Amino acid sequence: MSIIKAETHPLDDYLRTERLPHVWCPGCGIGTVLGAYLRAMKNVGLDSEKSIMVSGIGCTGRTAGYVRMDSFHTTHGRAIPFAVGLKAARPELNVTVFSGDGDLFAIGGNHIIHAARRNANITVIAINNFTYGMTGGQLAPTTPETGITTTSPYGNVESPFNLAGLIAVAGASYVARWTSLHVRRLEKSLEKALKKRGFSFVEVLSQCPTAYGRRNGMRDPVDTLKYFQKYAVVKNHVNPLEGVIEPNKPFILGEFVDAPEEATFEDKLWELTKSEFLHTSQAERSEWIIEHRRHLEILSRIISGRGEDNEQS
């Protein structure tokens, strides 16, 4: 029997403990999500030596700097294409993008929809704290209407993205949304996302008491968690387009898409390099492509809640 010393943590092996303390504020939700992610990694037995984390810029973007695995802290918005290049080059590696809502959906919005369309075999964890935390709390494409930020001092007049809905219709194979309060369900969902072959996406709503909550009546970190508790409705396999988040109204959490596995982008790229594929007729090549195409009609039934998948709920 091993003895666990008080000063160690079960996830120490997965963390660059020499880099602690981290940059995140007291009460921040990122650490909670990272904990769930690392436990999920451990639970599914992912080899950390064969696992890569890629982050963009921002508070969540700093995550890559704390995990004990090969990790890349890239430019703002470009974590996804960096990961797509790395995964295409080395498909045997597990590649996770861990970044924030602004990074992935404002400056990086074009890349994430295309990575989902291609069904790149990467896992994307998007921590959505409704704001730009690192730069001091500016308006994000996820800030709820009326939200007060430093660049929407009179209240946000824009409509926010429904991230889960956007990524589902872009073609992701797995789409789920949880919060920093629903940690056990988040962990289970992350396990599924990590195991899924194809583009998997988990949005995690999280508190930012310092930059967002403070200006929006949720100064205490627990205030946002209480908000999540009050308004979150857990419901699996509903149409992700119904996943809109409006202030002081119920919003949906759960698994929106869990599509049957199909050939991934990397499977297809590497098939092109095989001599059996190259040295055949174009008719046969087209046949292979059709045989391995994405079944978007099935995906569309799943998204609209009409698929068999829906019965699981």
Add this chain to the structure above:
Amino acid sequence: MSKDILVGDHFLSGDVAAAEGAIAAGCRFFAGYPITPSSEVAERMARRLPEVGGIFIQMEDELGSMAALLGASWGGKKAMTATSGPGFSLMMENYGLGMMTETPAVIVDVQRGGPSTGLPTLLGQGDVMQARWGSHGPYQAIALTPESPQECFNLTIRAFNLAEKYRQPVVVLMDESLGHLFERVTIPPREEIEITDRKILKDKNRDIYEADEDLIPPMPPVGEGFGIHVTGLTHDERGYPSINAETQERMIRRINDKISKHAPEIIDYEEFMTDDADVIVVAYGITARSARRAVIMAREKGIKAGLFRFKVIWPFPSERLEELSDREFVVAEVNNGQALVEVERAIRKRAIFVGKMGGEPHRPEEILKGIEEALK
């Protein structure tokens, strides 16, 4: 015959020759976005890379292309993209990330007339300073300027060798006229092609940004338990962010010095009839071909003219130009004076500038006029 090196004589455009040079150099990853006049490079790579076991991805834009290159390069591939001015502008972001993280990659920039969308199908040479300074912060660029399809082949191979050796993005600055010019290209057998591969870090206990004596750190492999961290933030030898002036001074000075201290090995130029020349024309790319003709025309008229042509424009061959500074100088390029600034800095006096805004190459007569003016 091997599929990666198409040994023999071919009739190729500069764009296609650059693609073949890349494959011969060992390039096995291309990510790009179509843009005139470079699209033929992507088209050739799309057809050729699968044949040699390589990966071609048409990305959603040039921001993503450059990011994907760096990802693939860390994955161990020799990686390239091809673009033109507007796309080159978008790539500046991760050109800088490549400098900061010391990531080998090759960018072929087939220059067209600018600024902005400018002249998509016509010549420009206005990206010279962008290659040097286009991404923010202090770094040293490496850029090569071929003048023929044969050199597009040869210098793209060299660009890979330099990128791998010095661990940074390297630019092949072509131009529209050259990219679309068809000429004979001789592809030599494998044993005659010099290939440099990156140094690989083997010791897991060594800091990943601890440089060797040559100021270049060996590159760690991914997926082999090194647990590396790579960031665009200023970082210490371990690769960890270290946001202070002391680390910035130490680490950023090193990434600059690793190029400037090796500049003599990187610099390459051609001198044509400069020995006894009273006036020297400085030109590169397609313009060098007009300049060469102008020099011959001048000699026929009894004027002792010569040509100084960059094959590598960055690092800049300032020392050699300074040695020649007792001569008169003419600078010809298709922009409003970019190499001109550096030439005048090296020779410490004014040169006659024969510039064009873009759209067509120089006529030799235009440069000849400049030669005559320089001797007045």
